[in-house]
Amino acid sequence: MSDTPIIDLQNLEKRFGKFTAVSNVSLSLRQGEFFSLLGPSGCGKTTVLRMIAGFQEPSSGQVLIDGQDMSDIPANKRPTNMVFQSYAIFPHLNVGDNVAYGLRGRGIARTEIDQRVSEALDMVELGGLQSRRATELSGGQRQRVALARALVMRPKVLLLDEPLSALDKNLREQMQFEMRHLQQSLGITFVMVTHDQYEAMTMSDRIGVMFNGELVQVDAPNVLYARPRNRAVANFIGGMNFLPADAKEDASGALDVTMPGFGRMRIDQNPNVTARSAQALVGIRPEQLEIAADRPADYDAVAKGTVRDVAFYGENIHYRVLLDGVETPIAASVPNYFHSIDFKPGDAVWLGVQSASVIDLGRDS
């Protein structure tokens, strides 16, 4: 066990002609980490994954795996294995032969191959299905075969390209837990590419958020949620109200923030607020807002407004409230648990927020 990162990306860049798909990505992953690359489609996350696997050559920069430079090592010689988005199950082979595929190329004794294949299949709960034909598998089973086929190779790093996107919602949620569990029990580093924020948050130790080829923020899911670095990240992960604000630092080091509708608020113990610019952008998560018919007490700032629409989400109720004198409506979400809260469009309401819930998003740009 050493401190060498299992994966070390150094100033990785990929250009296709004039288009820069990945620009200057540097990233170190710890051994045994479950890491997700999250971003909208076309943000370059899959290209990063494919450069780690060796299917694409970086235009500049390096990929190091376990301290070793991969520049001259072709995909078939790298200590990584991949679960493909389409699963890429060989249609001409049965389940057992699919899982044994990589081992057979290595001159391993047949008895050992058989044993490792059946262990791998047990691991993904497909024990005994060796002779099932690839064409007879359900989507979930294909995903498990793809996992077993890659894990049986005992890679140093398992790469997963949108591994759950082809499954329906219930199966997807079940597989999220299973894969997380598998990863923890095996201790193999997983690198997953996904565009689904919930998937990334439920499964990962850390998440790297990418936009337009750049790695914008790398953090644990809870940190990412609480302290998104900028508007793009905040917008991509969870819902967020964006408010332009005037900010002033007072003599005691606390911040005096003026937000439209809410007026002035003193923030002295919020670690999220760091910028001291005069024109700032702040964010408030909808679920951090209190909504009430009467002016709520014990809040650092309150605003008066009118309910514009109501949407019922099952576990939550979402309101959009027009604050007096503010054009953009503010979203507030309330757990359905509070049956007593039942506003209708047109009702006059109060919103309340605590200073700790205000996220500084830097300059308003």
Added chain:
Amino acid sequence: MKRANGLLIYTTLYLAFLYLPVLLLPLFSFNDGTIVAFPIKGWTLDWYRQLGAQDTLLNALGNSLIVGITTALLATSMGLFAARAYVRNRFPGKEASEGLVMLPLVIPGIIVASSMLVLFISIGLKPSLTAVILGHSFLALPFSVSIMKSAFDDFDASLEEAAYDLGSTVLETFRRVTLPVVAPGIVSSFLVTFTVSFDEFVLAFFLSGNEPTLPVYIWSQIRFPAKLPNTLALGSVLLLASVLLLVVAEYFRRRSSSKSA
């Protein structure tokens, strides 16, 4: 990179092999001599000039045109309807039917020819252009069906539904929506089936009786060395015509698939 280059060289040589015989015919059709061998003696257009004066040839050409056009009409209309059913409708026996219409592609020519001859004689149909047309339509049908199938494949079914929805009758929809959209496919199918018929020899040889088509005429000329240059000239003209037709057909096929894409 090296492997890709090796493959490219091989492919180029292979293309040369494919084009060699096809390009030799025109080359020697301008040769001022009756022996087809190097060196070329000189250049002449005589062989082409003589073609126009040969009645049997013109007669055979006329026969081939009649057969080709009728075959193209028959095969394309059957193919049009069948392809629409295969792409749009579900009905019992669909797969069997789709397989059956492709069968003419894989039956040995001699067997098709001999069995049709026997059949036509048995039902009292003497070898004639009619017999050739019936036979050629059989051979050309798989080509028409596959071309029309791809034309319908590329054509969004909701276009037809939209037309019904807007109040068109079935016939009107077919005329105003379906037909214009698949028209390039129809043209392409027509040209291809025409070419199939125009070039076909074995069936025509068995079924044409005393009304030879052009390939049957050429077959009869091949035996006479003195007629060789004429045959080469004729072959070159046919070659050019076929290639032109096919290029036009390809143009229409492309148009049919790009239009709906």
Added chain:
Amino acid sequence: MFKLRSDTSRGLTLAAPATLYVGLLVAAPLVILVAYSMWTQTYVSIDRTPTWANYREALTDPLVRHLMIRSILIAGAVTVATVLTAYPIAYFIAFRARKKTLWLLLITIPFWSSYLLRVFAWKLILGFNGVMNSALMVTGMIDEPLTFLLYNEFAVVLTLAHAWAPFAILPIYVSLQKIDPSLLEAATDLGNGAVARFLRVTLPLTIPGIIAASLIIFIPTVGDYVTPSLVGGSDGKMIANLIQVQFGAANNWPLGATLSLLAMLAVGFVALVFALGLTAAGRRIR
């Protein structure tokens, strides 16, 4: 319900003409061919007393057996030669070429010229005083014309390998094209180099294409008689030449019908064995 029924009936109506047409022209001649094969050609007319005599004659005649076996061997050689030479071309177009349609068009254009003329061109190329010999002599590469070029099995195989090229390239190209690129990446990811990947993934997945190409070449080739009569000489004659003679000069239609049917059976049998064998072989690749 109404929609479903109209869908079905419209489908049946539209598909009927083509289906009936092909069905009739396949079934009716077959029936009549079978009938003829059991009749006897007397001097000018046909004796319609059922008999197995034609079959007995065909099956015991050494010439028939010889031609039948040779036809199948030649057709087999043509099939193997064509598929082997065509596969790299299909591979090139599917995986390496940038303008795929242009290449496909280039491959198919020569084949829209008359088949008869193409075979004839080969006769001119390979002949004793032909293009090849004269070209070689003009350039001084040989002194005497080569005699082994024309009028033998080689000429037949060469000519037909040329004639069938697109019929081999297209089905193989289609099956290569259908391969999901991620399957190839998966093979690489699991440790295969280019050769192992080709043998373990690409090749087995293109077996349907190879079978289609082989059948579309093999079956018609057994029944070809233009090529053997133009470039085959006496060494290259095939069963179709004999059938043609029965319907032509020999005027023995019952025997011709019998030979046609036997040829069809033999071809069908060999094709079936071949297709099953290749499929089974493909299954063993793991």
